[in-house]
Amino acid sequence: MTVRPAEQPDLEAITDIYNEVLAHSTAIYRDAPTTVQEETEWWNSQCRKGYPVIVAEADGRILGFASFGDFRPWPGFRFTVEGTIHLRPDARRQGTGTILLKELISQAKSLGKHMLVAGVDADNTASLRLLAHMGFEQTAHMREVGYKFGRYLDLILLQYKLS
Numbered sequence: 001m002t003v004r005p006a007e008q009p010d011l012e013a014i015t016d017i018y019n020e021v022l023a024h025s026t027a028i029y030r031d032a033p034t035t036v037q038e039e040t041e042w043w044n045s046q047c048r049k050g051y052p053v054i055v056a057e058a059d060g061r062i063l064g065f066a067s068f069g070d071f072r073p074w075p076g077f078r079f080t081v082e083g084t085i086h087l088r089p090d091a092r093r094q095g096t097g098t099i100l101l102k103e104l105i106s107q108a109k110s111l112g113k114h115m116l117v118a119g120v121d122a123d124n125t126a127s128l129r130l131l132a133h134m135g136f137e138q139t140a141h142m143r144e145v146g147y148k149f150g151r152y153l154d155l156i157l158l159q160y161k162l163s
Ligand SMILES: CC(C)(COP(=O)(O)OP(=O)(O)OC[C@H]1O[C@@H](n2cnc3c(N)ncnc32)[C@H](O)[C@@H]1OP(=O)(O)O)[C@@H](O)C(=O)NCCC(=O)NCCS
Pocket: 021, 027, 064, 084, 085, 086, 087, 088, 091, 092, 093, 094, 095, 096, 097, 098, 099, 119, 120, 121, 124, 125, 126, 127, 129, 130, 131, 133
């Protein structure tokens, strides 16, 4: 398995992975699927900002992707970024999320960032355990701030100090 920067041809796989998670879980607070065009615009914007989009690949197949972006758009938040990781269902629980998260941490440090934030649905045990294992600290439990599948959702915020 290799981890490398995402390239244009990976955007179809990234779109499929994102849409699978979106359709089957509350990990993403969004109902309508994304498109290759939307993901391409996002990837271009990440490249322009110098923010990473990385993929895990094995045997020519994209297993998952990870990235981080601005936590909030105001200048005073410029040393804080928010991360995201999504894997294909058959690639989960084999350590790939851990490898991608370690790479995000390393790249955020290289960019001189100070804090990495994760916003995780309270029911997302896999993500919460992954982050806890990595040393993220839970700093907020925001009740009923999300809404999907006909119900309100709790969002947990976690932080990892980079410097
Ligand atoms: C969340 C996700 C990125 C985790 O990646 P992963 O590769 O499956 O996680 P890892 O194999 O690296 O496991 C890390 C730890 O998390 C825990 N974990 C992972 N999947 C789990 C699950 N389904 N249930 C309970 N714990 C789980 C384990 O404790 C594991 O450590 P251990 O096996 O040493 O005890 C992945 O499951 C995923 O893509 N899920 C769907 C999308 C998503 O929820 N993204 C995160 C949005 S915030």
